[in-house]
Amino acid sequence: MRSQADGRKVRGERRRTEIIEATLRVIERDGVAGVTHRTVAREAGVPTSSITYHYATLDDLLIATLISCARDMATEVYWMIDRARSREGLRRSSDSTMGGPSAADEVSALLAEALGPRRGRTMAEYELYLLASRRPALRPAARRWLDVLTSMVRHDDEVAFRVFLAGIDGLLIQGLIDDEPPSAAELLPAVEYLLKPR
Amino acid sequence: MRSQADGRKVRGERRRTEIIEATLRVIERDGVAGVTHRTVAREAGVPTSSITYHYATLDDLLIATLISCARDMATEVYWMIDRARSREGLRRSSDSTMGGPSAADEVSALLAEALGPRRGRTMAEYELYLLASRRPALRPAARRWLDVLTSMVRHDDEVAFRVFLAGIDGLLIQGLIDDEPPSAAELLPAVEYLLKPR
DNA sequence: AATCTACCTGCACGATGGTCCAGGTTCACA
DNA sequence: TGTGAACCTGGACCATCGTGCAGGTAGATT
Incomplete structure (x- = not known):
């Protein structure tokens, strides 16, 4: 049956x-x-x-791949944000310097990982992302992970969060053309600056 | 002779x-x-x-194209930064609100142009840029325009400037998968936030 | 004028690409 | 057990690709 x-x-x-x-x-x-x-x-x-x-057709295959990839990306970044937030909350509640990694540390480590061991995957994601800009059929799938992420932030944070994501994208793309992938320590200043509240 | x-x-x-x-x-x-x-x-x-x-070989052709493209990009962004700076200086010296476009207005307009009329060109640039991440031979050319830009900022601004460029990259890439290219007005909040000093 | 050299092109070869389809297999159901 | 539909595959067709090369041309040199 x-x-x-x-x-x-x-x-x-x-x-x-x-x-x-x-x-x-x-x-x-x-x-x-x-x-x-x-x-x-x-x-x-x-x-x-x-x-x-x-x-x-090959386009269908790429669309399906992008959709699958977008789902992975979204969940991954979701947890990254989640962790960063809880750290931030911890940090604020306990006021000043304390042990344990800060949100910036956490994000920097993830970026370094994306540019080091997971470099190929990162390149693949941005290639698919860029392909979406050329083929309208791929755009909904490409937008999905952005939408998922922006939908889970408070409205008064929207602009700040969008700029944060844009900064992450930029740092990743710029890091992709380095001969040696940057270490988390090298990325830290930029990430700290990016996270610094206005 | x-x-x-x-x-x-x-x-x-x-x-x-x-x-x-x-x-x-x-x-x-x-x-x-x-x-x-x-x-x-x-x-x-x-x-x-x-x-x-x-x-x-085709690679040689792409390398030559990327080099030519990088030169154009560098000079273009150079003037953008230059204009933004003079506006900023003007704005600071005359303290508060005054007529004329702000630096954020100027940058937003350029981004809107890059995502609207010059969309194809923007896509081409990022495709070449991403191609450079896969073929080491292209990397020096791709890095050049970044180097040109970072070399013309004061050293105490380095991190801020790098984050600024990363943010621009991110906003452009995210804007590329919109069905309707965002207007300068839509981009303005993000650019203003990005330019806001810490 | 004769020659040389750098510059250029038409053409064809072998490889690889997307796509299609006739036919084979498996399995639920009558 | 028979049957039909869904599932799957080997193989072939035709277009396009990168590349190499024999040959042509135009200006420089002697």
Whole structure:
């Protein structure tokens, strides 16, 4: 009855997600330019025509990848903000200098990680993001993670939060063209300045 | 004698710059993915093999385009900063509210222009910029305009200026995925917040 | 005039790309 | 067990790509 149909569907979905994950790996390694039916198929270990079967066109595949990627990004940044906030709250309540990492420390560490070990992933995300600016079909997916983030801040903070996110974006993009990824310590001053209240 | 040889060389250089300009137009229209020997040749109105003759490989062509583009960007942002500064100086010296656009107005207008009429150009710049993060050969060219800009600020401003540039980058990139390019008025609050001194 | 050299181009080759489709397999259901 | 629909795949078609090269041209040199 249901279990069979679900098993069928689950298996179909599983292959789809495998393809998506393979696509993301290809983008991380070779960029969006390296995404072809054949490279993705080889990466996923599935026949070439399986890609065209599940995703009619390459654009569909990229859209699906971007959506999946956006979800990951949103949840990730969500937790980053959450942690930064609780630290900030702690810091304010206990007034002055105390042990433990500050919000700026936390954010700097995450940026350093995004530019170091997770560099490929960061590049992939911005490539997809930029691709969205060229193809309207991708824009809703690209906007989603921004919307998710902005929807969870108080309204009187909206501008400050938007500038904060813009600053993060800028620091990441500028960090991507460094030969050596910047350390958290090098990023700290900029992040501190960015977080400093007006 | 010299004049003849120079005339020859000038003509050669002229064709080269024509190819570069055509490449930039192609990137503005179709993105880096649309750059092929043939598309660029058609855009420039030259035979296909002329591209391979002047630029051994496509990478060389992209590098040359990025260098040319970086020079334009640097000079452009230079004047933006220059104007913003003089406005700021004027504003500080005459203390409070007065007629004329503020620095934030000026910057917002430029951002709105970059996201509106010059949208294609802005996309092209960021695509090249992101491409540089993947190909080390392009990085020096991509870093140049950042270096030019950071070299012309006083040292005690360095962090603030870097954050300012990062914020600009972020606002531009986020603005690129809007269906309707944001107006200067919409951008103004964020720019004002970004410019607000700590 | 003869020659040389740098400059340029048409053309074709091999590789790779997206896309399509006829046919095979699996599985719920009658 | 038969049947139909959903699922999947090997293989081929045609377009386009990067690249190399034989050959052509125009100005410089002798």
